[in-house]
Amino acid sequence: MSLVAGHGPLGTQPAGWFTPPLPGAVVYIEPHPRRIQAFVGSDAAIDTEHALLVHRAGHTLSYAFPHDEVGGLPSRPVAEAPGYVAVAWDAVDAWFEEGRRLVHYPPNPYHRIDCRRTRRGLRVTVDDTVLVDTDDTVILFETALAPRLYVNPALVRTDLLHRSPTTSYCNYKGTATYWSATLGGTVIADVAWSYPDPPPESLPVKGFLSFDTSKVQVLAELPGCER
Numbered sequence: 001m002s003l004v005a006g007h008g009p010l011g012t013q014p015a016g017w018f019t020p021p022l023p024g025a026v027v028y029i030e031p032h033p034r035r036i037q038a039f040v041g042s043d044a045a046i047d048t049e050h051a052l053l054v055h056r057a058g059h060t061l062s063y064a065f066p067h068d069e070v071g072g073l074p075s076r077p078v079a080e081a082p083g084y085v086a087v088a089w090d091a092v093d094a095w096f097e098e099g100r101r102l103v104h105y106p107p108n109p110y111h112r113i114d115c116r117r118t119r120r121g122l123r124v125t126v127d128d129t130v131l132v133d134t135d136d137t138v139i140l141f142e143t144a145l146a147p148r149l150y151v152n153p154a155l156v157r158t159d160l161l162h163r164s165p166t167t168s169y170c171n172y173k174g175t176a177t178y179w180s181a182t183l184g185g186t187v188i189a190d191v192a193w194s195y196p197d198p199p200p201e202s203l204p205v206k207g208f209l210s211f212d213t214s215k216v217q218v219l220a221e222l223p224g225c226e227r
Contacts, residue, residue: 002111003028003055006144010057015144027080028055029064032109035099036063038073038092045071045092052081053106060105062086107171114141115150115204120221122149124156124211126191129183131216132156138204139222142172149220150208153194166190174198179209181216191215 002008007015010026032053038046052064064084067075073092075085089095095102118139124131137149166178166189174197178190192209195202211218 002061002108002143004057004059004061008110008144010055011144012057025057027057029053029078029081030055032063032106034097036065037096038087039094039096040073040092045073046087052078052084053109054078054081054086061108063106103169103171105171108143111143111172112141113143113172113201115139115202116141117204118149120149121219122151122211122221123219125217126181126183126188129160130157131160131181131191131211132209135221138208140202140205140210147222148210149222150194150205150210153207153209156192156209161192164190168193170195172199173202173205188215 004010007013009016010028029052032051033049035049036046036051037044046065046069048065048069050066050069054062054064064078064081064086067083067085070085070087073087075087078084078086089105097106116139118137119135120137120139121135122137123133132151132155134151134155136155137151139147139149141147160181160183161179162182164178164180168176170176174195176193176195179192181188181191190212192211194207194209195205196207198206
């Protein structure tokens with residue numbers, strides 16, 4: 001992610017531009033001197049500080065390992081890094097980086113979260129019902145993604161919301177829980193989400209709500225938008 005996803009410099013819709021333009025598809029590979037461990041059951045199949053990070057457009061960020069450090073795990077050569085191989089994420093039971101368990105993909109050193117208290121306005125409605133209307137918000141800037149506003153649930157009509165079974169995971173914000181709205185007997189699924197236990201960089205939005213613009217009407221005073 002970040003370099004090759006979304007509006008990242010090597011993504012399909014980069015926010016900026018290179019001068020001169022980069023020639024064709026570019027793969028960026030760099031040393032990653034952190035301790036990477038992969039476990040099969042309780043056994044460490046990989047335990048190394050010699051991994052590489054592979055940034056490849058159209059693919060999630062991945063590790064490459066010296067071929068003699070992956071034991072008997074199934075692997076494939078990384079053409080751009082002779083002597084290194086890739087191991088499928090689901091080839092092991094658990095991945096750890098410096099003791100932190102990972103989900104889905106490695107954390108990206110170029111991915112950053114910035115949360116700022118702001119007076120940017122947020123108004124969320126469902127038909128004629130107002131769920132929130134406030135300028136007491138937190139704006140979350142996340143690398144390669146559009147900024148979003150989060151709001152304290154004390155400022156939201158939480159009496160109209162209930163927890164959904166839906167969850168999702170982000171390496172930078174943690175596990176998201178989702179909230180559905182019930183109005184007049186109609187349930188609108190997953191209109192909002194929150195992060196009840198985020199990592200340190202995302203603590204300013206702990207427990208705060210953000211709303212899905214495809215499910216409810218959202219007027220958010222964001223960069224490039226008019227309220």
